Amino acid sequence: MYNMFTIAQRTINQLIHDQRTIALILIVPLVIASLIGVSLPSKDILNLTLPAILAMLILFFGFLLSGIAFLRERSQGTRERLMASPVSRLDILVGYLLGFLLFAMVQTLILFFYSVYVLKVAFHGELWQIIVFQILIGILAVCLGIFISAFARNEFQMVQFIPLIIVPQVFVCGLLFPVEQMPDYLQWIAKLLPLTYGVEGIRALMLQGKGLLDIGKDIGVLAAYATGLMVLAGISLRRGNAT
Amino acid sequence: MKENAIAIEKLSFNYGHLRVINDISLETPGGVSFGLLGSNGAGKTTLIRLMVGLLKPASGSVLCLGKPPSPANARNIGYMPQLPSLYNELTVEQNIDFFARIYGMRDREKRSRRVSDVIKLIDLWPRRKEQVMKLSGGMKQRVSLGCAIVHQPPLLFLDEPTVGLDPELRVHFWEHFESLTRAGSTLIISSHTMDDAAHCQQLVFMREGKIIARGAPAELRAATGQPDATLEDAFLYFIRRGEVKANV
Numbered sequence A: 001m002y003n004m005f006t007i008a009q010r011t012i013n014q015l016i017h018d019q020r021t022i023a024l025i026l027i028v029p030l031v032i033a034s035l036i037g038v039s040l041p042s043k044d045i046l047n048l049t050l051p052a053i054l055a056m057l058i059l060f061f062g063f064l065l066s067g068i069a070f071l072r073e074r075s076q077g078t079r080e081r082l083m084a085s086p087v088s089r090l091d092i093l094v095g096y097l098l099g100f101l102l103f104a105m106v107q108t109l110i111l112f113f114y115s116v117y118v119l120k121v122a123f124h125g126e127l128w129q130i131i132v133f134q135i136l137i138g139i140l141a142v143c144l145g146i147f148i149s150a151f152a153r154n155e156f157q158m159v160q161f162i163p164l165i166i167v168p169q170v171f172v173c174g175l176l177f178p179v180e181q182m183p184d185y186l187q188w189i190a191k192l193l194p195l196t197y198g199v200e201g202i203r204a205l206m207l208q209g210k211g212l213l214d215i216g217k218d219i220g221v222l223a224a225y226a227t228g229l230m231v232l233a234g235i236s237l238r239r240g241n242a243t
Numbered sequence B: 001m002k003e004n005a006i007a008i009e010k011l012s013f014n015y016g017h018l019r020v021i022n023d024i025s026l027e028t029p030g031g032v033s034f035g036l037l038g039s040n041g042a043g044k045t046t047l048i049r050l051m052v053g054l055l056k057p058a059s060g061s062v063l064c065l066g067k068p069p070s071p072a073n074a075r076n077i078g079y080m081p082q083l084p085s086l087y088n089e090l091t092v093e094q095n096i097d098f099f100a101r102i103y104g105m106r107d108r109e110k111r112s113r114r115v116s117d118v119i120k121l122i123d124l125w126p127r128r129k130e131q132v133m134k135l136s137g138g139m140k141q142r143v144s145l146g147c148a149i150v151h152q153p154p155l156l157f158l159d160e161p162t163v164g165l166d167p168e169l170r171v172h173f174w175e176h177f178e179s180l181t182r183a184g185s186t187l188i189i190s191s192h193t194m195d196d197a198a199h200c201q202q203l204v205f206m207r208e209g210k211i212i213a214r215g216a217p218a219e220l221r222a223a224t225g226q227p228d229a230t231l232e233d234a235f236l237y238f239i240r241r242g243e244v245k246a247n248v
Helices: A002-017 A018-038 A042-077 A078-083 A089-118 A129-147 A153-173 A182-191 A194-207 A212-236 B046-049 B091-101 B108-121 B137-149 B167-180 B195-201 B217-222 B231-247
Strands: B002-017 B018-029 B033-038 B059-064 B077-082 B154-161 B184-191 B202-207 B210-215
Touching: A002 A018, A002 A089, A002 B091, A018 A042, A018 A089, A042 A078, A042 A089, A042 A129, A042 A153, A089 A129, A089 A212, A129 A153, A129 A182, A129 A194, A129 A212, A129 B217, A153 A182, A153 A194, A194 A212, A212 B059, B002 B046, B002 B184, B018 B046, B018 B059, B018 B184, B018 B210, B033 B167, B033 B195, B046 B059, B046 B091, B046 B154, B077 B137, B077 B210, B091 B108, B091 B137, B108 B137, B108 B154, B108 B184, B137 B154, B137 B167, B167 B184, B195 B210, B195 B231, B202 B231, B210 B217, B210 B231, B217 B231
Parallel strands: B033 B184, B033 B202, B077 B154, B154 B184
Antiparallel strands: B002 B018, B002 B059, B202 B210
16 A cells, blocks of 8 residues: 555656646646537537536546556656566556546546536536546546557657547547437447446436436446456556566 | 575576577675676676566576565665666655655655665755756766665666766765675676776676676686786687687
């Protein structure tokens, strides 16, 4: 536990020192929400879109920040140094998760309050349940970022994974078009991708007044993805694997 | 007689089809500075990475302080990689404190005292609150050394620790390395400069993933048969001897 918290604290310290990144993490969701708020033609569409943006942004930022941070660990040699130390793979994974989830939650809260109180998006649920659900997506996103970073050799390559890993999910998750109105094969693809369940779940929590117990399927699929990705991320951190 | 700090047996390692460590066996006594000397590409860094457990051997075995490299055994080992390998966004103090913590120094007061001592030792006290990214290359090397020695390990691996240092700082580093061996630590130091080699108590000459000679600097010089031979002469002598043997 001590090593996990030490790594989490270091991750937080690193990001806090990078003030431009902090500013972007905090401002970008507000800019996106504002653009959506002024550009969407009806309140109903806005109500459907902004909760989906909550799920999408945590996946996007969690993936990108953890992926690039991990890649930097490798290119700067700190990963090698860490792997030669007494910390375990679990310490590294959970340490990173704790560090990044703090920022993801701050981002979620900012976007949530801005959506509900400024843009007047409908809200019939409970905030703590939304936070728990977002944490689940955050875990998935951070593990995905760590795992994918093993296939990139520099930041430029890592960014190239966004159109491959994130953008297809955004297109078919129901954020832009209802999944039911898509061709059958796209609906099948949507069912295979985690963001679809993230969007479905968060809409149920925010708009339909449902609780976490009512969205067991969404939570189950996301938890399965998060667990699988955590195992893959752990494998990518194996000692004796340093390159 | 002191027990061996390192025991390597028939160690080999390949990068793809290229054999970079070729059937090396080696034992090093504890409490000495042990130099791995060779030109670039000789396999020094790969050998160190195998010894700290960052790479898995294709065959053979490594024991550090009597145990195979593992996270459980890593607390007794310090490792300074060739690159400074620091968190650039963090300050000098935060970097050294982070490594002190992950190497098990949990008592806040003792750790703080030790971190301060190390920062003074590497002569960066006035800049302890500065982000590492704002430091010069030589200063980063010093911070990197600080991170490796903060937990006072009995076995220390230093991969080209003096590269990029000015002569004054190099002397300062070596004074510290010698004080560590006097205190009982074992230092495994890779280098390609004869200046570093002259400071080591024991040396291994490496070429193309093999050990071509080993001994104390004076023994290696004496092996050339020339009374005024330098270590450079000795290194060239063993390379040529190896080439002659290969051609026979």
